[in-house]
Amino acid sequence: MKLDLANPAWQQTLPSARSLATDAPVAACAFSHDGSTVAFALGDGQVRLLPADIAAPTPTAAAPLHGGAVLALIADPAGDGFVSGGDDGRVLRIAPDGSATELLAQKGKWVEHLAAHRNGAVAIGVGRTMFVAKDGEVREFGPHQSTVAGLDFSKDGSRVACAHYGGITVWSIGQVILPPRKLAWRGSHVALKWSTDGKFIATGTQENDIHVWRVAQATDMRMQGYPAKVKSLSWTADARFLYTSAQPVFTAWPFSGKGPEGKPPLQFGDEGAGLITVVAAHPAAEFVAGGYDSGELQLGDIKAKRSVVLKMADSSAITCLAWAPDGFRLAVGNERGDLQVIDLKR
Numbered sequence: 001m002k003l004d005l006a007n008p009a010w011q012q013t014l015p016s017a018r019s020l021a022t023d024a025p026v027a028a029c030a031f032s033h034d035g036s037t038v039a040f041a042l043g044d045g046q047v048r049l050l051p052a053d054i055a056a057p058t059p060t061a062a063a064p065l066h067g068g069a070v071l072a073l074i075a076d077p078a079g080d081g082f083v084s085g086g087d088d089g090r091v092l093r094i095a096p097d098g099s100a101t102e103l104l105a106q107k108g109k110w111v112e113h114l115a116a117h118r119n120g121a122v123a124i125g126v127g128r129t130m131f132v133a134k135d136g137e138v139r140e141f142g143p144h145q146s147t148v149a150g151l152d153f154s155k156d157g158s159r160v161a162c163a164h165y166g167g168i169t170v171w172s173i174g175q176v177i178l179p180p181r182k183l184a185w186r187g188s189h190v191a192l193k194w195s196t197d198g199k200f201i202a203t204g205t206q207e208n209d210i211h212v213w214r215v216a217q218a219t220d221m222r223m224q225g226y227p228a229k230v231k232s233l234s235w236t237a238d239a240r241f242l243y244t245s246a247q248p249v250f251t252a253w254p255f256s257g258k259g260p261e262g263k264p265p266l267q268f269g270d271e272g273a274g275l276i277t278v279v280a281a282h283p284a285a286e287f288v289a290g291g292y293d294s295g296e297l298q299l300g301d302i303k304a305k306r307s308v309v310l311k312m313a314d315s316s317a318i319t320c321l322a323w324a325p326d327g328f329r330l331a332v333g334n335e336r337g338d339l340q341v342i343d344l345k346r
Contacts, residue, residue, distance in 0.1 A: 005301045005304055005306055005307070005308050014310065014311070014312075015310060015342050015343060015344055016054060016342075016343045017054060018054035018058070018339075019338065019339070019340050020050070020058060020340075021336075021338055021339075022040075022042055022046075022338070022339060023044065023337055024042040024043035024046070024069075024337050025319065025335045025336065025337055026040050026043075026319050026333025026334060026339065027041045027042070027043065027069065027070055027319065027320065027333075028040075028041040028072055028073035028319075028320045028333075029041070029073065029321070029331040029333045029339075030074055030075045030322050031075060031322055031323070031324045031329070032075055032080045032081065033076070033077075033079075034325075035052055035326055035329075036052055036053075036080065036096070037051065037052060037080070037096055038050050038051075038322070038324070038331045038341055039082045039084075039094070040073075040320075040331070040333050040339050041070035041072065041073035041320075042070055043069040043070070043337075044064060045064030045068060045069065045070060045086065046062070046064045046065065047066075047070055047073065047094055048062075049062075050339065050341060052324055052341060054329075054341050054343050065086075065092055065094065065100050066084065066086030066088050067086070067088035067090075068087040068088045069086060069087050070084050070085070071086055071110060071112045072084065072086075072111055072112055072113055072114040073085075074114045074115065074122075075116065076094070076116070076122075077116040077118055077119070077121065077122065078093075078120040079095070079096075081095045081096050082094040083116065084114075085111025085124065086111060087110045087111075089105055089106040089107050089108060089109045089111060090104070090105050090106075091103040091104040091105075091111055091124055091133075103122070103138075104124060104126075104131055104133060104138055106127075109126050110127070111124060111125070111126055112148075113148060113149070113150060113151050115151050115152050115153055115160070117153040117157035118157070119134070119157040120134055120135065121133070121153070121157060121173070122134070123151050123152075125147075125148035128143035128144045128145070128146060128147055128148065129142040129143050129144070129148070130148055132160065139173070141160075141162075141171045141173075141180075142162075144164040144169055145165055146164045146166070146188070148162045148163065149164060149188070149189055149190050149192070150162070150163035150189065150190070150191045150192030150193075150203065151192060152193055152194040152201075154194055154198050154215075155194070155197065155198030156198065157173075159172055159173060159174070160173055161201050162192070163191065164189065165187070166184055166186065166187075167185045167189065168183050168189065168192065168201060168203060169181070169183075170182075170183065170201075183201070183213045183220070185203075185211050187205050187206050188205065189204070189205050190203075190229055191203060191204035191232065191233050193233040193234065195255070196235045196236070196238070197238075197239035198215065199215060199216065199255075200239075200242075200255060201213045202233050202242055203233075204229060204230030204244070204245075205229075205230070208226040208227065208228060208230070208246070209222055209223060209224040209225070209226060209230070210222070210226075210230050210233070210244055210253075211223075212253075221259070223253060223260065223265070226244075226246045227275065228275055229246060230245055230246045231246070232244070232245035232276070232278045232279045233245075233279070234279045234280050234281040236252075236281045236282075236286070236288075236302075237282070237284055237285075240256045241253065241254060241281075243279045243280075243281055243288050244279065245276045245278060245279050248274065248276070249268060249269045249270070249271050249272070249276075249307075250268050250269045250276070250288055250298075250307060251265045251266075251267050251276075252265060252268075252302060253266075254266060268305040268307070269290075269298060269300045269306060270298070270306075270307055270309075272290070272292045272294070272296045272313075273292060273294040273296045273313040274293040274296065274313070275292065275293050276290040276291065276292055276293075277291055277292060277293045277317050277318055277319065278290070278291040278318055278320060278321045279321070280321040280322065280330075282323060283325065283327050285327060286301060286302050286303045287301055287302075287327075288300045288302065289310075289321050289330055290307075290321075291317075291318025291319075291332065292313065292318060293318075294313035294314075294315065294317070295317065295334060296311065296313040297309070297310045297311035297318060297321075297342075298310065299344075310342060311332065311340070311342075314334075314338075316336035316338065317334060317335045319333050319334055319335055320332070328343065328345050329341060329342065329343055
């Protein structure tokens with residue numbers, strides 16, 4: 001990927017972008033698997049679909065799909081649309097044309113967490129329970145000891161890990177059904193990401209630190225010293241680094257070799273205006289995007305140990321980031337309801 005952060009042009013000019021203001025905060029954003037469409041989950045029940053091509057006309061807003069705030073959104077693993085969850089207890093499968101069908105309904109409950117695997121499975125967190133939908137079948141797992149606060153699939157899609165108070169539970173969902181495996185650590189866990197190589201599971205905790213388990217050995221490690229809760233985690237495509245939020249610069253823990261025990265994290269880039277709220281590693285290259293609580297957006301290059309500003313601070317915290325499959329476009333949403341699709345080709 002030819003993004004040269006050392007080029008003065010990156011420092012002097014902001015990239016081209018499509019910008020759109022809405023009246024509701026943005027909870028999540030995602031690109032479709034074919035890269036043609038980007039979706040934003042809004043607090044007024046809308047899932048706003050926009051062409052990924054920033055030169056294409058902006059479609060008019062459609063009627064809300066959910067009866068309340070949309071809380072979660074992912075690309076549909078079974079097509080080129082999306083899957084959304086809301087505080088109306090509904091999970092919807094959204095086609096590229098914006099039409100929707102109901103995948104699950106849990107009246108009176110909130111759907112706050114979704115995850116997908118390329119095999120077509122969708123994991124859904126509803127209160128203390130997880131559901132897995134695949135091939136027209138919905139299976140139920142739980143209840144957990146508290147509300148599910150994060151979930152993710154293993155690399156091969158045969159297991160799902162759920163974060164909750166007291167640690168995580170790993171469920172077998174493949175053809176061979178095994179008892180749930182519990183990996184304990186005291187306190188509340190507020191985010192979860194399984195590493196891209198399947199070897200580690202990381203969580204952010206209520207105690208302003210992160211916890212990481214080696215899946216095979218069930219051993220664990222704790223990394224402390226954050227000024228705020230770590231609510232966003234992102235592994236690099238090769239699983240060499242784990243990026244975390246809640247710092248003023250890019251922070252990456254090394255997981256190659258013997259791992260991060262006894263080592264400080266790699267920190268690089270210019271200190272942003274505030275703390276990073278959302279972090280998103282590039283899907284293929286050695287870049288990372290970070291959105292701040294001030295509204296600033298930076299692109300970091302771990303190889304060059306530097307960063308550039310893609311969007312200046314505007315006082316509205318960035319709430320979501322998503323890379324397009326081709327790695328040249330970036331979706332951005334914030335608390336005020338601003339939607340952006342940034343084109344990084346120059």
